[in-house]
Amino acid sequence: MADLFDYSTPRRTIYGLNSVGKLKDELGNLNKNILYITYKNNGQYMPFHLKILDILKSTSNKIFVFDEVEPEPSIQNVDKAAKYARKNNIEIIVAVGGGSVIDLGKAVSILLTNPGSIREYQMGEKELKNKGIDIIAIPSTAGTGAEATKVAVITNKEEKIKKSILHPYLVPYLVILDPNLTRTLPPKLTSLTGIDALSHSIEAYTSSLEIPFAKATALKSIELIGNNLVKCYRNPDNLDARMGMLIASYLGGMSLIASVGAAHRLAQPISSETGLSHSEAVSVVLINVMKINREYCKEKFRDIASALGIDICKMDLDSASKAAINKVEEIYKNLEIKSSFSNYNVSADKFFSIIKNVNRTTSHLIYNPRPLNDEILQNILEMSK
Ligand SMILES: [Fe+2]
The missing domain is CATH 1.20.1090.10 (Dehydroquinate synthase-like - alpha domain)
Known part of the structure; x- marks a missing residue:
C-alpha cells in the first residue's frame, strides 16, 4: 500500500495562442480589486503587458500594479508588495512574468490572509492557517514551472540564504500558457x-x-x-x-x-x-x-x-x-x-x-x-x- 500522498495542482489551466484573452471571461464584470504583479525590462513594459492590462481594465476600474519584483525576490520585496496589497484590499492577483514574479505573487496571496512577514513563514516561526486569495499565474518564460508548484523561493538577505516555502496554499488557481508571451524572450x-x-x-x-x-x-x-x-x-x-x-x-x-x-x-x-x-x-x-x-x-x-x-x-x-x-x-x-x-x-x-x-x-x-x-x-x- 502506498503512503498517504497529497498532490496539489492548479485548479484550471488554459493554453494556446492568444489564451490571455480568456482573462476577460474569467474575471467578468465583477470589478474586483486586482493586483497586477510584474517587473519592468529596462524601465519599460513588454507590449504583452499593456495588452493584458487593457483586458484587466475592461473587467475592473480598480487595477493596482506592483512592478518592482526583484530577481529571486527578497523578504523585503515580498513584504513591500504585501503591504501595498493589504492597503488596497486586493481580491485577486494576476502575476505575469518569470519564476520570480510568480513566486512573489504566490507569497503575497498568502500574506493577504495570514498576518506578519513572509520571513516568519519561511523560517518556520508561524504556520499558514488560511488559504490565500486567488492568484492567476501567466508565465513569460518557459523554465521555472513556478506556475504549477506549491513552492515559493525567497531570498533571506539577513541569513544569506535562499529558502523555499512549501504549502498547498501556494498553488495558483488558474494558469494561462500563451506562447505570445515567450516569443520575445532573448x-x-x-x-x-x-x-x-x-x-x-x-x-x-x-x-x-x-x-x-x-x-x-x-x-x-x-x-x-x-x-x-x-x-x-x-x-x-x-x-x-x-x-x-x-x-x-x-x-x-x-x-x-x-x-x-x-x-x-x-x-x-x-x-x-x-x-x-x-x-x-x-x-x-x-x-x-x-x-x-x-x-x-x-x-x-x-x-x-x-x-x-x-x-x-x-x-x-x-x-x-x-x-x-x-x-x-x-x-x-x-x-x-x-x-x-x-x-x-x-x-x-x-x-x-x-x-x-x-x-x-x-x-x-x-x-x-x-x-x-x-x-x-x-x-x-x-x-x-
Ligand atoms: Fe529550477
Missing part, C-alpha cells in the same frame, strides 16, 4: 530557462521518490524539451515550439512533487554564494550531476535517452544510459551554453562556502538517486570548474 534566457526545466524533469524522473504522477509528467516534459527547445533558440518566432516549451516547463513543475536531485540541491547555494542566476547555476552542474548519477539509475537514463529521441532499441543498457548524457551535451552545444564556473569567473575557493550553504538550506533534498554527501557534492563542483 535567446540566452530561452536556452538557460529551458535547461532549468530540463533539469527539473530529469531530476524528478530519476528521483528515488517514486510518484507515478511525477514520472509521467517528467518524461513527457523531457520529450517536449527535446523536440522544442533548440527550435525556440534558433527561431524565436516559432510559436508551436514556444507552446511546446511552455507545456514542458509546466509539466516539469508538476513533476517536482517527486523532489529534485543534486543539481537543485546545489543551485540555490551556488546562486547565494556567487550571484549566478538560478538557471545559470543549474546549467553549470546538470551534466556533471547526470554523470555521477548514471550508475545508480541506468534504466531511467535509458528512458530519458528515448524521450529525447534516441533510438535505443539496439543499444545495451549501459550505452543507452550514456546516450542520455551525450544528448543533453548536444543540446547544450546547440544552445551555445557555456557550462562551467570559469565562464562566470567563479573560482574554486567558493566551493567550501557553497557546501556549507547546502548544509544550511537544501540538505533536506534527499531523493537524488545516488545518496549524497559533502564529498560527492564537492566532486560535482570540481568537475564543473
Whole structure:
C-alpha cells in the first residue's frame, strides 16, 4: 500500500495562442480589486503587458500594479508588495512574468490572509492557517514551472540564504500558457530557462521518490524539451515550439512533487554564494550531476535517452544510459551554453562556502538517486570548474 500522498495542482489551466484573452471571461464584470504583479525590462513594459492590462481594465476600474519584483525576490520585496496589497484590499492577483514574479505573487496571496512577514513563514516561526486569495499565474518564460508548484523561493538577505516555502496554499488557481508571451524572450534566457526545466524533469524522473504522477509528467516534459527547445533558440518566432516549451516547463513543475536531485540541491547555494542566476547555476552542474548519477539509475537514463529521441532499441543498457548524457551535451552545444564556473569567473575557493550553504538550506533534498554527501557534492563542483 502506498503512503498517504497529497498532490496539489492548479485548479484550471488554459493554453494556446492568444489564451490571455480568456482573462476577460474569467474575471467578468465583477470589478474586483486586482493586483497586477510584474517587473519592468529596462524601465519599460513588454507590449504583452499593456495588452493584458487593457483586458484587466475592461473587467475592473480598480487595477493596482506592483512592478518592482526583484530577481529571486527578497523578504523585503515580498513584504513591500504585501503591504501595498493589504492597503488596497486586493481580491485577486494576476502575476505575469518569470519564476520570480510568480513566486512573489504566490507569497503575497498568502500574506493577504495570514498576518506578519513572509520571513516568519519561511523560517518556520508561524504556520499558514488560511488559504490565500486567488492568484492567476501567466508565465513569460518557459523554465521555472513556478506556475504549477506549491513552492515559493525567497531570498533571506539577513541569513544569506535562499529558502523555499512549501504549502498547498501556494498553488495558483488558474494558469494561462500563451506562447505570445515567450516569443520575445532573448535567446540566452530561452536556452538557460529551458535547461532549468530540463533539469527539473530529469531530476524528478530519476528521483528515488517514486510518484507515478511525477514520472509521467517528467518524461513527457523531457520529450517536449527535446523536440522544442533548440527550435525556440534558433527561431524565436516559432510559436508551436514556444507552446511546446511552455507545456514542458509546466509539466516539469508538476513533476517536482517527486523532489529534485543534486543539481537543485546545489543551485540555490551556488546562486547565494556567487550571484549566478538560478538557471545559470543549474546549467553549470546538470551534466556533471547526470554523470555521477548514471550508475545508480541506468534504466531511467535509458528512458530519458528515448524521450529525447534516441533510438535505443539496439543499444545495451549501459550505452543507452550514456546516450542520455551525450544528448543533453548536444543540446547544450546547440544552445551555445557555456557550462562551467570559469565562464562566470567563479573560482574554486567558493566551493567550501557553497557546501556549507547546502548544509544550511537544501540538505533536506534527499531523493537524488545516488545518496549524497559533502564529498560527492564537492566532486560535482570540481568537475564543473
Ligand atoms: Fe529550477
